[in-house]
Every structure is written in C-alpha cells, then in structure tokens.
Amino acid sequence: MTHRSPFQALACPLDGEPLHLEGGTWRCASNHSFDVAKQGYVNLLPVQQKRSTDPGDSKAMVAARQRFLAAGEYAPIAEALSQAVVSHADQTQAETYCCLDAGCGEGYYLRQLAHNVPESQALSLLGLDISKWAVQSAAKQDDKQAPICRWVVGSNAQLPIQSASVDSVLCMFGFPVYSEFACVLKTGGQLIQVDAGPQHLRELRNIIYPTLKPTREKETNVPEGFARRASEQICYAISLEGGDVIRDLLTMTPHLYRASAEGREKAAALDQLTLTIDAQLTVWERD
Known part of the structure; x- marks a missing residue:
C-alpha cells in the first residue's frame, strides 16, 4: 500500500482562489484554467509574473545538474x-505530511526524500x-x-499555493521569499x-577566479514570522574524475556566469579535482 498522495492545495496564480483538478485541467471558481502538460506538470506562472x-535555469544547466546529482555527490545533504523532515513529521503527527520544495530544480531532493521517509508516513509532495x-x-x-x-x-x-496548507518548505541553495x-x-x-557555506567548492573557485574575497561571517537574521530551531553544518570532500563531470558541476552553478573566459578555460582543462x-x-x- 502506498502512502504517497498527490498535493491538492494549489491556488490560482491570477486571483488566489483554490484550484480543483477536473480531468487534465486545474480550474478555479472564476473559471481560470491551467492544463496539465503531457509530461505531467502544470504551469502556474502567468506571463505577467x-x-x-x-526565466530560471536553462535546459543545459538542468541537464548538467541532473547528471551530477544522480552520481550521489550531494547525497549527505x-x-x-x-532526517529533518522525518523528525518534524514525527513531532507533528499529521495524518498526511505536506512538503513543498520551493525551487525544486530537476527534483533530486524530493526523490531522495520520498525514498528516505518511511512508507508508514503518509506524504504529499x-x-x-x-x-x-x-x-x-x-x-x-517521475x-x-x-x-x-x-x-x-x-x-x-507569488506561490500558487493555498495559505496554511504546508507542513514543511524546503529551500535548497535557492532564493528564499x-x-x-x-x-x-x-x-x-x-x-x-x-545554503552554501564559506568553504563550498573553494578549490574550484580558486581556479576560476583571480582572487577570492575574504570570508565574512554572515549575520543570520531571524525572518519575520519564524523562530530559529536548529542548525547543522554538512562538510565533506569529494573527488571528481573526468572533464565532463567537472564541466557539469561548473555548468550547474552560478560560477559559470561569474567566472571570466580565462577562468572557464582553466576549469575546462581539468580532468581531476x-x-x-x-x-x-x-x-x-x-x-
């Protein structure tokens, strides 16, 4: 028996009204409608937004990230x-635990989460x-x-999601609102x-940038409406073999656009890192 149920609490991006799925179309009371694409997703990003x-990551960036993450280099993250989600789900004892990945990319972290959460926990992602x-x-x-x-x-x-409908939001190396x-x-x-810590990918940054800015301690301001509950640093080393893998890593990060042409050439010449x-x-x- 599966305990993975589809998320239902979507909201119309035009008027904020609840959306309901009718066949292959999401529709609100004002009759705004959004068709489910053949690949199985729905586009709730109006042109005016x-x-x-x-917008967002290009097709090449997405493909590079998919190849790199599939190799498991970020599995500890x-x-x-x-673990953080499972612990919170145990505390809340929600009948169905709803989780949003805000900036999900190609879905790596949600797939890992679905694999790691016990089948006994009803999950809606x-x-x-x-x-x-x-x-x-x-x-x-999928x-x-x-x-x-x-x-x-x-x-x-402008999240197209109904208010107070989610137990957990994930923001993975993303842009929190x-x-x-x-x-x-x-x-x-x-x-x-x-978020990336001060030493993240430091060896690559040393190669592609002429100089690195000194590391500054980031002030952690508590966002309005939230309280800080826990913090954990995840730090480890990986070894990459082959120019293609190194190129994928660079392509999936903002460093691809920040580095100079000379810096990108230096990275392209690497076959081990x-x-x-x-x-x-x-x-x-x-x-």
Missing part, C-alpha cells in the same frame, strides 16, 4: 534534509520551480503510474533552508 521569456526546463525534467523522471510528487512551474515571489513561505506554512510548520562540500542547513519554525 515573468521577468524574462525563459539529501540525507540530512530527509509538491515541487515548484520557475524554470520550465527543470520542472519538465523532474516530471519526466513514475507516471505512481508519481511521488506534484510538479508545478511557478514563482517563489520568507513572507511567501510564512503564508503557505501551517503554524508550527518548518522551513528547511540549505578534489573539492570541499560545505553546506549550512538551518531549520526555521513558523510562529
């Missing part, structure tokens, strides 16, 4: 994330990203007969935020 014609290429990739990798997740093209700046997260979370719900992975996991609780 786009800052460009093709996914495991720590899963929603993956949302502003990049249609990312959401398409995530949906294509099981069409028994999908683990609902996949949506949407923006963190705390006011929106606070709106969709239930009271006592948690936000799990993972030992790297520090340094991630900071913070758990915030919705007041």
Whole structure:
C-alpha cells in the first residue's frame, strides 16, 4: 500500500482562489484554467509574473545538474534534509505530511526524500520551480503510474499555493521569499533552508577566479514570522574524475556566469579535482 498522495492545495496564480483538478485541467471558481502538460506538470506562472521569456535555469544547466546529482555527490545533504523532515513529521503527527520544495530544480531532493521517509508516513509532495526546463525534467523522471510528487512551474515571489496548507518548505541553495513561505506554512510548520557555506567548492573557485574575497561571517537574521530551531553544518570532500563531470558541476552553478573566459578555460582543462562540500542547513519554525 502506498502512502504517497498527490498535493491538492494549489491556488490560482491570477486571483488566489483554490484550484480543483477536473480531468487534465486545474480550474478555479472564476473559471481560470491551467492544463496539465503531457509530461505531467502544470504551469502556474502567468506571463505577467515573468521577468524574462525563459526565466530560471536553462535546459543545459538542468541537464548538467541532473547528471551530477544522480552520481550521489550531494547525497549527505539529501540525507540530512530527509532526517529533518522525518523528525518534524514525527513531532507533528499529521495524518498526511505536506512538503513543498520551493525551487525544486530537476527534483533530486524530493526523490531522495520520498525514498528516505518511511512508507508508514503518509506524504504529499509538491515541487515548484520557475524554470520550465527543470520542472519538465523532474516530471519526466517521475513514475507516471505512481508519481511521488506534484510538479508545478511557478514563482517563489507569488506561490500558487493555498495559505496554511504546508507542513514543511524546503529551500535548497535557492532564493528564499520568507513572507511567501510564512503564508503557505501551517503554524508550527518548518522551513528547511540549505545554503552554501564559506568553504563550498573553494578549490574550484580558486581556479576560476583571480582572487577570492575574504570570508565574512554572515549575520543570520531571524525572518519575520519564524523562530530559529536548529542548525547543522554538512562538510565533506569529494573527488571528481573526468572533464565532463567537472564541466557539469561548473555548468550547474552560478560560477559559470561569474567566472571570466580565462577562468572557464582553466576549469575546462581539468580532468581531476578534489573539492570541499560545505553546506549550512538551518531549520526555521513558523510562529
């Protein structure tokens, strides 16, 4: 018996009214309608919410991230994330635990979460990203007969999700919009935020940049509506073999665009690289 149920609490991105699924179309009371694509996702990003014609990660970035993450280099981060979710699910004892990945990319962390959460815990997952290429990739990798997740093209700046409907929000190396997260979370719900630590990919950055800025201690301000509950540093080393793997890592990060042409050439010449992975996991609780 499966305990993975599709997320239902979507909201119309045009008027905020609840959406209901009728056949292959999501529809609100005002008759705004959004068709489910053949790959299994729905686009809830209206043209007026786009800052460009093709926002978010490009098709090449998504493909590179999918190849790199599939090799398991970030598995310890996914495991720590899963432990935080399982612990919170045990505390809340929700009949069905609803979790949103806000900036889900190609779905790696949600797939790992679905694998790591015990079958006895009823789970309802929603993956949302502003990049249609990312959401398409995530949906294509899901099981069409028994999908683990609902996949949506949407923006963190205006989440198409009903208020107080989510137990947990994940923000993985992403762009947090705390006011929106606070709106969709239930009271006592948690936000799990993972950010790059000061040593993250330092060896690669040493190669592609002429100089590195001195590490500054980041002030952690408590977002309005939240209380800090826990923090964990996830730090380990990986060794990459082959130019293709190193190229994928660079392509999936913002460093691809920040580095100079000379820096990218230096990275392209590498066929082996030992790297520090340094991630900071913070758990915030919705007041």
